[in-house]
Amino acid sequence: MELGTVVFYLVAALVVGSAAMVAFSRNIIYSAFSLLGTFAGVAGIYVFLGADFVAAVQLLIYVGGILVLILFAVMLTHRITDVQITNRTAGIVPGILIVGIFLALLIQTIRETPWAKAKEIVYTPTSAKIGDLFLQSYLLPFELASIVLLAALIGAVVLARKEIKG
Amino acid sequence: MEITLTHFLILGAIVFCLGLFTVLTRRNAISVLMGVELILNSANINYVAFAHYSSGGVDGQIYAIFVIMLAAAEAAVGLAIVLAIFQLFHTIDVGATETLKE
Amino acid sequence: MEHPIQTDYLRWIVLLPLIGAALNGLLGAELQKRIGKWWISLVACAPVIVAFGISVAAFVKLKALAPEERFLIDRAYSWLTVGSLHVDVSFWVDPLSAVMILVVTGIGGLIHIYSTGYMHDDKAYWRYFAFLNLFTFSMLLLVTADSMLLMFIGWEGVGLCSYALIGFWYHDPVNTRAGNKAFIVNRVGDFGFILGIFLIFWTLDKQGHATVVFREIAQNASLFQGQMLWGVPVATLATLFLFLGATGKSAQIPLYVWLPDAMQGPTPVSALIHAATMVTAGVYMIARLNILFSMAPFTLSLVAAVGVATALGAATIALTQTDIKRVLAYSTISQLGYMFLGAGVAAYAPAVFHLMTHAFFKACLFLGSGSVIHAMGGEQDMSKMGGLRKYMPKTFWTFTIAVLAIAGTPFTAGFFSKDEILWQAFSSAHGSVWLWFFALVGAGLTAFYMFRQLFMVFFGESRADHHTQGHLHESPPAMTWPLIILAIGSIVAGYIGLPGVFGPNLFAGWMEPVIAEVHEAEHSAAAEYGLMALSVGVAATGFFIAYLMYYRRTLSPGRFASLAGGLFYRLSYNKYYVDEFYQKLFVEGTLKLAAVGVWIDRYIIDGIVDGSARLTVFISWLEGLFDNYVIDGMVNAVADIIFWSGAKFKKVQTGSINGYLYVVLGAVVLAIIIKLRYAG
Numbered sequence: 001m002e003l004g005t006v007v008f009y010l011v012a013a014l015v016v017g018s019a020a021m022v023a024f025s026r027n028i029i030y031s032a033f034s035l036l037g038t039f040a041g042v043a044g045i046y047v048f049l050g051a052d053f054v055a056a057v058q059l060l061i062y063v064g065g066i067l068v069l070i071l072f073a074v075m076l077t078h079r080i081t082d083v084q085i086t087n088r089t090a091g092i093v094p095g096i097l098i099v100g101i102f103l104a105l106l107i108q109t110i111r112e113t114p115w116a117k118a119k120e121i122v123y124t125p126t127s128a129k130i131g132d133l134f135l136q137s138y139l140l141p142f143e144l145a146s147i148v149l150l151a152a153l154i155g156a157v158v159l160a161r162k163e164i165k166g
Numbered sequence: 167m168e169i170t171l172t173h174f175l176i177l178g179a180i181v182f183c184l185g186l187f188t189v190l191t192r193r194n195a196i197s198v199l200m201g202v203e204l205i206l207n208s209a210n211i212n213y214v215a216f217a218h219y220s221s222g223g224v225d226g227q228i229y230a231i232f233v234i235m236l237a238a239a240e241a242a243v244g245l246a247i248v249l250a251i252f253q254l255f256h257t258i259d260v261g262a263t264e265t266l267k268e
Numbered sequence: 269m270e271h272p273i274q275t276d277y278l279r280w281i282v283l284l285p286l287i288g289a290a291l292n293g294l295l296g297a298e299l300q301k302r303i304g305k306w307w308i309s310l311v312a313c314a315p316v317i318v319a320f321g322i323s324v325a326a327f328v329k330l331k332a333l334a335p336e337e338r339f340l341i342d343r344a345y346s347w348l349t350v351g352s353l354h355v356d357v358s359f360w361v362d363p364l365s366a367v368m369i370l371v372v373t374g375i376g377g378l379i380h381i382y383s384t385g386y387m388h389d390d391k392a393y394w395r396y397f398a399f400l401n402l403f404t405f406s407m408l409l410l411v412t413a414d415s416m417l418l419m420f421i422g423w424e425g426v427g428l429c430s431y432a433l434i435g436f437w438y439h440d441p442v443n444t445r446a447g448n449k450a451f452i453v454n455r456v457g458d459f460g461f462i463l464g465i466f467l468i469f470w471t472l473d474k475q476g477h478a479t480v481v482f483r484e485i486a487q488n489a490s491l492f493q494g495q496m497l498w499g500v501p502v503a504t505l506a507t508l509f510l511f512l513g514a515t516g517k518s519a520q521i522p523l524y525v526w527l528p529d530a531m532q533g534p535t536p537v538s539a540l541i542h543a544a545t546m547v548t549a550g551v552y553m554i555a556r557l558n559i560l561f562s563m564a565p566f567t568l569s570l571v572a573a574v575g576v577a578t579a580l581g582a583a584t585i586a587l588t589q590t591d592i593k594r595v596l597a598y599s600t601i602s603q604l605g606y607m608f609l610g611a612g613v614a615a616y617a618p619a620v621f622h623l624m625t626h627a628f629f630k631a632c633l634f635l636g637s638g639s640v641i642h643a644m645g646g647e648q649d650m651s652k653m654g655g656l657r658k659y660m661p662k663t664f665w666t667f668t669i670a671v672l673a674i675a676g677t678p679f680t681a682g683f684f685s686k687d688e689i690l691w692q693a694f695s696s697a698h699g700s701v702w703l704w705f706f707a708l709v710g711a712g713l714t715a716f717y718m719f720r721q722l723f724m725v726f727f728g729e730s731r732a733d734h735h736t737q738g739h740l741h742e743s744p745p746a747m748t749w750p751l752i753i754l755a756i757g758s759i760v761a762g763y764i765g766l767p768g769v770f771g772p773n774l775f776a777g778w779m780e781p782v783i784a785e786v787h788e789a790e791h792s793a794a795a796e797y798g799l800m801a802l803s804v805g806v807a808a809t810g811f812f813i814a815y816l817m818y819y820r821r822t823l824s825p826g827r828f829a830s831l832a833g834g835l836f837y838r839l840s841y842n843k844y845y846v847d848e849f850y851q852k853l854f855v856e857g858t859l860k861l862a863a864v865g866v867w868i869d870r871y872i873i874d875g876i877v878d879g880s881a882r883l884t885v886f887i888s889w890l891e892g893l894f895d896n897y898v899i900d901g902m903v904n905a906v907a908d909i910i911f912w913s914g915a916k917f918k919k920v921q922t923g924s925i926n927g928y929l930y931v932v933l934g935a936v937v938l939a940i941i942i943k944l945r946y947a948g
Contacts, residue, residue, distance in 0.1 A: 008169050012177050019184040022200055023191075035200055038181075042207050049174070049218040051227045054234075058210075061234050066203065066241045073196055073245040077252045095191045098933055099183045105940050106179040115171050116220060129224045130231070138228055145235050152239035159246035190929050198925075260925050 008048060015041035032067070032074050039063045050123040053130050174215035181208035195248045195258040199241065206237045278342035278359040281322050281369055282408045284315035289401035296394025305393050309384040312397035316380050316404055320373035326361045327370060339483075341414065352478035353469070359412040360483075364555055367620060368411035371627050375544045376404050378750035382635050383536040385746030386642060396436060396534070403429035407545050411552060416465045416480040419553070423461065423517065426546045427454045433541065434533040446529040453526040457516015464510035468560070471495050471502045482556055489559040507560055507567040511574075514550030519601050520578045520608060525847055527601055531593040535638030538593060543600050543630035548623045551607045558616045568698050572612025576693075576706045579605030581844070583713035587720075588841040591648050592637045595721050599674065600630060602710060606689050609707055613699040615692035622685035625673070625761050629682055632670035632754035639663040639743040639751065640725060650721065655730040659740040662748045664726050666755035671722050673758040675715035676807045681762030683804075686711065690803055691796055704799070708806055715810030723818035 018037030025031045039062040046055035134142050181204055188201025210230045217226025252258050291311050292299075299307050326340055345357040361369065380400060387396050406425025413419035428451070435447030469480050474495075477488045495502040514520070519527040519542075530542050541547070554561055554571070561568055579602045586598035603626050610619030641648055643660060657664045673682035690711070694704035730740075742748065839845075 005169055008173070012173075015177065016180055016184070019181050019204055022197075022204060023184045023188045028194055028197060031197055031200060035203065038204065038207065042211060045174070045177070045211055046214055048169075049214045051214045051217065051224075051230070054210075054214055054227045054230050057231055057234055061238050062203075062207075065238055069241055069245055070196060070200065070203075073248055076249060077196065077258050092191055094930065095187055098930065098937065099187045099190070102186065102933065102937055103179060103183040105937065105944075106182070107176055109940075109944075110172055110175045110179060117171070121218065126224050126227060130227060133224065133228055141232060145232060149235065149239050152243050156242040156246040159243070160249050186933065190926055190933070193926075 004048075011041050011044040011048065014038075015045065028074055032071055035070065036063060036067055039067060050121075051126060053127045171215055171219040174211060174219075178208040178211040178215070181205075181211065193259050195251065195260055196245070198260065199244050199248070202244075203237060203241065206233055209233060275326075275340050275342050277322060278326065278340060278361055278412065279344045281319045281326070281373070282359055282405060282412055284319050285401045285404040285408065288312050288315040289398050289405055292394050292401060293398035296398055300394045305384075305388070308394045308397055312401050313377065313380045313384070315401065316373055316377040319404075319408070320370070320377050323366070323369040323373050327366050330361065330363065330366055347418075352473055353480070354478075355415050355417050355480060357418060358414040358481075360414040361412060364552070364620065365411050367624060368552055369408060371624055372404065372407050372411065372545050375627050375631050375754070376407075376540055378753055379536050379540040379544075379631065379635070380404075382539075382638070382747050382750040383534075385744045386536055386638055387534060392436070396433070399429050399432045399436075400537075400540070403433065403541060403546075407549070410549055414481055414483065416468065416482065416485075419556075420461065420465065423513075423549065424458065426541070426549065427451060427458070427517070430454070430530070430541050430546055433537040434530045436533055436537070440532075443532045446526075446532040449529050450526040453523050454516045457513045457523050460509040460512025460516070462513075464506045464508075464513065467497070467502060467506035467509065471506070485557070486559050489563065492560065492563055501564065503560055504564040504566050507557070507564040508570070510553065510557065511567060511571055514553055514608075515574065516550075518547045518550030518604050518608070520550070520574050520604060521581065524578065524582070524601050525850060528594055528597045528843070531591070531597050535593065535634060535641060538597070539631045539634035539638070542597065543634050544627035547600065547604055548607070548627070551604070551611060551619055551623050554608075554611045555616045555620050558611075558614075561611070562614055565698070568612050568614060570612070572609050572693070572698065572703055575605045575608030575610075575612050576703050576710070577605070578602065579609060580706050580710040580713075581605075583710045583717065584840050585843050586717045587713065588837060590650050592640065592650050592653070592721065592725065593634075593648055595650075595717060596630070596633055596637060599633075599714065599718065602714060603630065603674070605710070606686060606707065609693055609703065610689040613692050613696040613703065615689065615696055618685065618688040618692050622689055625681035625685040625758070628754055628757040628761050629670040629673040629680075632666055632751060632758055633674070635747070635751055635754065636663050636667040636670065639747055642743055642747070643740050650724045652731050653725045654728045655726070656740065657726040660742045662742055662751065666748075666751040667726070668722060669755040670758050671718045675718050675811065676711055676803060678804060679759070679762075681758050681760070684762035687800055687803055691799055694799055695795070708803060711803055712806040712810045715807040716814050719811050719814035720818050723814060727819055 015038055018034045018041060021034030022031045022038065025034060039058065043055045043058045043063075046052075046058060185201045185204030185208060188204060189198050192198050192201065210233050213226040213230040213233070215226075217224055217230075220226075248258055288311050292308055296308060299311075330340065339360060339362050341358060341360040343356050343358040347355045347357045349355075380397075383396065383400065387393055390396065403426060406422045406429055408422070410419055410422030410426060413422055431447045431451040434450050435444045437443050438447075465480065468485060469478065471492060472479055472485070472488060475491050477484070477491060479485065479488070492501075492503040492506075497505055512523075516523040527542060527547070531538055561571070582598045582602035582605060586595050586602065589595045589598065603622070607619045607622050607626070610616070610622060639660065640653065640656060640663060643656070643663075644653065647653070669680070673680035676683045676686045690704055690707055693699045693707050694701065842848075
């Protein structure tokens with residue numbers, strides 16, 4: 001067994017385990033911190049796939065931004081009733097059922113599909129290429145994305161403003 | 167054994183289903199948002215895996231970056247909404263926000 | 269018979285009076301106002317007199333021809349051609365119609381002149397003469413028509429004018445009722461007449477000789493031999509129907525009841541229409557179709573029987589009547605009965621001869637009575653008259669001559685004609701002793717009641733009141749001259765028809781081409797003389813009794829009247845209650861039938877109509893229900909279903925996001941499964 005394989009499986013286990021924690025944990029704080037584990041694991045997966053820039057971005061934004069945001073929100077709304085396992089509309093059982101079926105379908109699909117393979121797999125630094133693409137082919141989406149961020153920023157401020165003013 | 171594309175895809179599928187499960191069963195609004203993040207991440211895994219194992223260059227990574235950006239924006243707005251709902255209902259139980267129910 | 273002479277002047281005999289009638293009828297009211305009555309008189313009398321002139325000319329022309337050739341014809345206009353029927357407007361003059369047109373225009377002309385005096389004070393002067401001319405036109409059409417169809421037009425026309433003239437003073441409902449009665453009773457007879465025409469045409473048409481022209485009917489008479497309909501010979505059936513028409517027009521039993529009532533009209537009208545002309549149309553018709561009648565012995569016997577019964581019956585009624593015109597009316601009916609008696613024993617020529625002489629003296633009698641009424645200021649009751657001899661000599665003498673004639677006094681016209689009929693009734697192959705006997709009795713009665721009238725009116729003391737006595741006077745010349753002429757005719761006219769034993773019978777000879785061969789039974793001259801003496805004797809007896817009763821006053825009428833408890837008197841005076849009988853049976857019967865019809869209409873027919881209306885309403889009501897419950901129900905049900913399903917589906921909107929997600933996910937899973945299974 002190669003080292004790479006083992007590491008992969010470890011990282012994968014991290015990801016899956018954290019995700020499971022997020023899904024099944026009763027305590028919302030635990031869920032939130034498990035999310036941290038998930039994000040980190042995913043970053044590791046990216047590294048595996050040779051996407052260095054993306055991994056860095058992942059850590060920066062997801063862990064540093066989104067996760068913090070979520071924790072803030074959890075703290076701010078913590079007072080009320082905690083997570084409950086059963087929902088009113090559908091319980092765990094139907095959920096597991098459906099999701100299980102879905103998973104099975106997906107896996108089957110993935111296995112049966114003849115994916116096209118590249119001739120050669122190279123590990124190169126991607127930052128330069130990504131930068132080029134952002135300013136050439138994907139210039140428009142890039143700009144639009146920045147506008148979206150601006151809009152989200154303003155929107156979030158507007159939505160949450162009342163809290164401060166009262 | 168060698169790690170192939172399939173492994174990554176399966177990994178992505180599992181994460182996706184877990185995220186789906188979270189969205190479906192959780193009653194806490196923030197938990198639902200966390201589930202959404204999981205789903206987005208699984209999609210990203212797929213993108214990057216395809217980018218790596220196919221001859222498409224780094225386009226997949228570009229997409230993944232976009233997704234991350236949008237996830238951030240969405241998380242911000244979503245949590246702002248959750249806070250606003252908390253202000254109004256004093257609860258963030260998704261079952262309680264059913265004033266639109268017939 | 270084969271080659272009638274074509275002329276074009278005969279039509280004027282008929283058309284001139286028509287023109288007069290049109291002028292007076294359409295413009296008369298104005299003309300009378302602007303120009304005066306004399307103009308009306310001129311327009312009315314001139315055509316008739318001119319027509320008389322033309323008739324004389326035609327007569328002369330005929331006389332100049334050989335007897336077999338005596339036919340003048342004037343084909344004026346081709347009228348209609350329908351199927352096998354072809355009718356022209358044609359006028360013809362043969363010996364028979366020559367006699368008729370002379371009588372009609374001659375006596376008619378005299379009566380027109382008389383009327384100018386009699387109707388002098390009447391406001392509707394023009395209307396009177398318009399109708400009088402119209403009547404003359406119709407009568408002339410009747411006697412000169414060469415086909416039965418054309419004759420029928422004249423037949424109807426005289427009926428119409430009779431109605432118009434009887435009801436001339438229409439403001440009095442009694443007069444209009446009389447007019448109605450005349451027309452309606454006539455109509456019954458006309459029905460028979462039409463059926464007769466149809467039968468004749470049909471019989472001839474069946475055998476290929478479709479015609480209604482008299483000449484051709486006579487020529488093809490043999491075609492009637494052996495033809496049967498409903499088990500009866502057609503000739504008999506047709507003649508019976510035609511005879512029915514004759515009884516209506518000529519006032520025989522059973523359709524005579526209109527004639528006495530017709531006396532409501534002006535007296536000249538009674539003279540012209542109801543004495544001299546219209547009522548003779550029936551006799552003319554039988555004489556015209558004598559060939560056919562001779563082929564139907566049953567009808568002939570019936571005709572004779574009806575004739576003699578009418579003659580006797582009417583005479584018995586005339587015995588007791590007190591209205592001067594009523595007596596004359598029943599006398600007319602009675603004399604017509606004699607004419608039919610003559611026709612019924614196949615003595616057609618004597619019948620027409622009596623027609624001619626009767627026209628003279630009856631017209632004279634009527635006009636004379638008109639003169640009397642005029643003098644009496646409108647009074648017609650004989651019991652209020654008397655002694656008029658002194659005041660009206662001309663009227664008196666002419667009246668007396670006419671009475672002598674009608675009574676059958678020897679050497680008057682009436683004697684010759686009536687006697688000939690009595691002789692034929694006795695001696696003809698179709699005659700019988702009984703016919704002769706009853707006719708004889710009738711003759712006696714005739715003499716009696718006529719002299720009774722004469723004595724009551726003109727002799728003795730006047731029974732009129734003083735006021736009337738004050739202005740008794742003779743009538744103006746316009747009225748007396750016709751009287752004189754007619755009286756002369758009453759004597760002279762008879763000499764052309766001398767009985768066989770006296771000398772040549774010019775009249776019979778004249779009529780010969782028209783009359784078909786009739787078998788003569790042979791009787792001795794002695795018998796004829798004997799019968800003649802008997803009839804004279806009977807007439808003299810009648811005169812004598814009347815003389816005793818009403819002149820000498822030695823015999824009391826009252827004694828006779830109270831015979832059998834007054835039963836005979838009452839029966840006679842009340843005309844045997846025939847009018848009342850008819851009224852009950854026919855008039856009221858018809859009215860009751862009409863009432864039944866009304867009832868049926870109101871209850872049954874209207875009931876059905878109402879019922880169907882109600883049914884329709886009911887069905888609509890049902891439809892309304894259907895519409896309300898079923899249709900609306902269905903529409904409402906659709907809406908309700910939508911509501912209900914909507915209510916059910918509303919539950920899907922739980923407001924629960926998790927639920928929605930589940931559904932979405934489930935759908936996606938399903939879609940993928942299906943795609944995997946069935947695609948590729």
